[in-house]
Amino acid sequence: MGTEGARVLLERAGRLTLQTGNLLNWGCLRKKCPATPSEEVRDCIQKTLTEWSSKISQDQNQETLEVLECTVAQAIEKINPEERDELKVSAKLFIVGSNSSSIREAVDLACSALGVAQLDSVIVAPPPVEDGTNLSLEYLQPYWKELENLVQNKKIVAIGTSDLDKTLLEQLYLWAQVKPSSNQVNLASCCVMPPDLTAFAKECDIQLLTHNDPKELLCEASFQEVLQESIQNVKANKWIPLWLLRYSVIVKSRGIIKSKGYIIQAKRNAS
Numbered sequence: 001m002g003t004e005g006a007r008v009l010l011e012r013a014g015r016l017t018l019q020t021g022n023l024l025n026w027g028c029l030r031k032k033c034p035a036t037p038s039e040e041v042r043d044c045i046q047k048t049l050t051e052w053s054s055k056i057s058q059d060q061n062q063e064t065l066e067v068l069e070c071t072v073a074q075a076i077e078k079i080n081p082e083e084r085d086e087l088k089v090s091a092k093l094f095i096v097g098s099n100s101s102s103i104r105e106a107v108d109l110a111c112s113a114l115g116v117a118q119l120d121s122v123i124v125a126p127p128p129v130e131d132g133t134n135l136s137l138e139y140l141q142p143y144w145k146e147l148e149n150l151v152q153n154k155k156i157v158a159i160g161t162s163d164l165d166k167t168l169l170e171q172l173y174l175w176a177q178v179k180p181s182s183n184q185v186n187l188a189s190c191c192v193m194p195p196d197l198t199a200f201a202k203e204c205d206i207q208l209l210t211h212n213d214p215k216e217l218l219c220e221a222s223f224q225e226v227l228q229e230s231i232q233n234v235k236a237n238k239w240i241p242l243w244l245l246r247y248s249v250i251v252k253s254r255g256i257i258k259s260k261g262y263i264i265q266a267k268r269n270a271s
Contacts, residue, residue, distance in 0.1 A: 006053030007234045013068035016239065016266045019113055020044045021075025022259040037213050041244065042226050044262050048072055049230035077259055078115030079249065087258065088120045091247040092162070092184075094217050095127035097240050100142040102265070106245045107155055109263050114249065122147065123160040123184060128216060135164075137171040148178040160184070162211065166197040173204055182207040218244050223266065241266045 010016065020026075023044065051072045079087060093106050103124070110119060124143055126135050140161075147159040160182030164172065169183055183201065185193060187210045201208045218241055228236040242265045249259035 003053045003231045004233075005056035006049070006231045009056065009065070009068055010231065010234055010239075010268070013065055014268055014270075015067045016070060016268070017067055017109065018045060018048055018070040018262075018264045018266075019076070019109075020048050020261045020263075021072055021113075022077040022261055023075075024257070024259060025075045025077060038217055038222070041218050041262060042222060045223070045226045045264065046230050049227065053231055075261075076113065078113075079259075081115075084116060086252055088250045088252050089114060089116055089247065090121045090123075090250070091119050091245050092123045092125060092211075092213075094125045094213075094244045094246075095143070095242075096216075096218060096244060097220065097242055100146045102243050103143060103146040104150060104155075105265070106243050106263065107150055109265075110245055110247055111155065113261070113263060114247065114259075118154055119156050119247075121158040121160060121181070122150075122156050123162055123182065125162045125213070125217075126164075135168060137168065137175060140168075140172060141175070144172065144176055148176065151178045158182070160207075160209075162186075162213075166194060166200050169197065169206070170200055173206070179204070180206055182209055184209045184211045186211055186213070188212060218264070223264075238268050239266045240269060 026047065048070060052070045079089070091107075091110055093103065095102065107119060107122065111117065124147060126140065127143065129135055129139060144159075147156065150156045151159060158181040159178060161169065161172065161180050162184040163186055164183050169180070173179055183197075183206055185197070185208055193208060198208065200206075220240055223241040224236040224239060227234055227239055245263045247259075247261055247263070248257055250256065251258050
């Protein structure tokens with residue numbers, strides 16, 4: 001059936017959950033080093049969609065699923081429970097076009113994909129704000145409350161933020177019940193850590209980390225473009241990405257990455 005079968009399934013589904021599995025198991029991605037994080041995401045989505053659609057059978061084509069699972073079976077790799085204590089499982093969650101309630105779903109899916117009960121740390125990238133609007137504590141609060149609930153329910157051990165300046169980080173720290181354990185700083189926007197941010201982080205025991213993710217790791221147009229390229233005649237403009245979660249599994253004693261992957265959820269507009 002190939003891409004025709006995939007197109008039919010996509011036209012019936014309301015949501016799409018795409019899981020890349022462990023990218024270190026993908027020989028083709030191993031050899032190629034993407035220039036940017038955005039290019040890596042696009043490559044991963046395209047290869048997952050292409051591989052998944054090539055395996056759709058006539059029987060599957062008759063199905064109607066509200067949530068369509070798009071995965072590559074041979075790349076999925078769960079953590080061995082006996083090794084769990086030796087590993088650190090971290091995730092960064094990018095909210096694209098959804099609300100704070102999607103955080104729980106993203107964390108549950110990551111735990112399920114990796115076969116673990118909880119994630120050691122989750123960093124949330126601030127959802128995009130409208131042009132001309134500044135990021136504020138009020139805007140962040142519902143997302144942070146959702147993360148705090150997950151800490152209280154023992155689904156996450158530590159929670160962190162990304163790209164907050166000293167003022168906003170301090171406001172969040174003073175308001176939050178569960179304090180941020182880390183804050184990522186994009187070195188593309190500042191070559192040196194701002195001294196006021198460094199001093200505040202040190203005083204409150206917040207770890208400052210660096211990253212090179214763009215403001216929008218996966219925008220709506222980019223997702224639709226890669227969907228169109230991967231599956232012929234699909235109505236790509238109906239599909240809107242909701243969130244993207246990038247996870248990594250690190251061997252604590254050696255600091256090496258054992259597993260890395262993406263989970264992406266999108267919804268189809270019926271109109």
